[in-house]
Amino acid sequence: MPTATIRITHVTTGLEVGGAEIMLYRLLANSDSRYFRHSVISLTAGGTLRPQIESVGVPVFDLGMQRGFPTPGSALRLLRLLGRLAPDILQGWMYHGNLAAWFGSITTRQQPPVIWGIHHSIYDLEREKRLTAAAIKLGARVSGACYRLIYVSHVSREQHERIGYRSDRGCIIPNGFETERFQPSPTSRAEVRDEFGIATDAPLIGLVCRYHPMKDHANFLRAAAQLLPxxxxxxxxLIGTDVTPENPDLQALVTQLGLGDRALFLGQRDDMPRLMAALDIGGLSSATGEAFPLVVGEAMACGVPCTVTDVGDAGVMVADTGRVVPPKNPNALAAAWSELIELGADGRALLGARARARVQEHFALPAVTAQYEQIYTQAMASSTCIRDK
Incomplete structure (x- = not known):
């Protein structure tokens, strides 16, 4: 542990619900406040997770930026905030937050060491939004200025280093999971099924993610239609932001595929441990973009075997506790679901127990938090932080 308190300011693109943002909150909530004092600067205002972060005693500030190019005013607000906070370390989260942390370091008198958090995988830069692609490319050029580049997946690290991110700065820290909060619960299973009128013996397959093209809800729903015969x-x-009965694209697909009331759309929920524990099979249908998906680890921690598309490190997470299929292949996804259904409740329970044990052994939140804290301590102990001009 460090001999004096280390002040870390985290600079994040935003604080809406997402994998990186949730991991930031979990890190802050579990960090040892005797040795590490955290603060957060969000580029954008508001965010669902802001009150939760503040509730664990971490101050949150925002620059009030709109989506788009940063303005001179937002840059000035950032520098003034950093002057007040005087961090020993700056940690960025996601591409725009990473670049803001780098900018803050090189333009302030203290020039604290910079750590980046990279929570995205890149399969095709041309498919990224224009500003995101520009941020990714600029990140490659200035990545040598960072003390560490923390990736959450091996695939993500390989992809970024291939386009120029400094390999000597990289390390991997997976996302961490709250295995006491996410755990098997026969009570939750019974309650959720009763709430939605689902028979006790009906296989219940879940997909938890926001509505976005890279999540490929169409792949999931087409696989559902193929499984039903x-x-x-x-x-x-189906759970997540904009995954609601009012989503016209989803409802058109449900009608086209003849799914009727077999697919339930719940939107954003705040009772995820309860809902996860009710599933028979956890799902991931993403086509691209994933690095180390939280929802897969959460389902596994609940003792739920998962079927995932082979994007990011999803396959590494599941290993032999579930099924891994190619992306954009509803036939393969439906076949994998069928295999798990035909194992029966006892067979799935055995797989689920192995899945939970895997999370506890490799991805438990206390161990992950300790890895971050070790990097903070090492950064402070370094006599110099190499920066390439």
């Missing part, structure tokens, strides 16, 4: 009692639970 052989397993007509299966039900599908």
């Amino acid at each position: 052989s397993h007509p009692n299966a039900r599908f639970l």
Whole structure:
């Protein structure tokens, strides 16, 4: 542990619900406040997670930026905030937050060491938003100025280093999971099924993610339609921002595929441990973009075997506790679901127990938090932080 308190300011693109933002909150909530004093600067205002972060005693500031190019005013607000906070270390989260942390370091008198958090995988830069692609490319050029580049997945690290991110600065810290909060619960399973009128013996398959093209909800729903002829009692639970009955694209697809009321759209929920524990099979249908998806680890921690598309490190997470299929292949996804259904409740329970044990052994939050804190301590102990001009 450090001999004196280390002040870390985290600079994040925003604080809406997402994998990186949730991991930031979990890190702050579990960090040892005797040795590490945290603060957060969000480029954008508001955010669902802001009150939660403030509730654990971490001050949150925002620059009030709109989506788009940064303005001179927002840059000035950043520098003034950093002058007040006087951090020993700056940690960026996501591409725009990473660049803001780098800018803050090189333009302030203290020039604290910079750590980046990279929570995205890159399969095709041309498919990224224009500003995101520009931020990724600029990040490659200035990555040598960082003390560490923290990736959450091996695939993400390989992809970024291929386009110029400094390999000698990289390390991997996976996302961490709250195994006491996410755990098997027969009570939750019964309650959720009763709430939504789902039979006790009906296979319940879940997908938890915001509505976005890279999440490929169409792949999930097409697989659902292919599964139903052989397993007509299966039900599908879809949860996440904009994943609602009012989403016209989703409802058009449900009508086209003839899914009727077999697919339930719940939108954003705040009772995820309860809902996860009710599933028979956890799902990931993403086409691209994933690095180390939180929802997969959370389902595994609940003792739920998962079927995932082979994007990011999803396959590494699941290993032999579930099924891994190619992306954009509803036939393969439906076949994998069918395999798990045909194992029966006892067979799935055995897989689920192995999945939970894997999370506890490799991805438990206390161990992950300790890895971050070790990097903070090392950064402070370094006599110099090499920066390439």
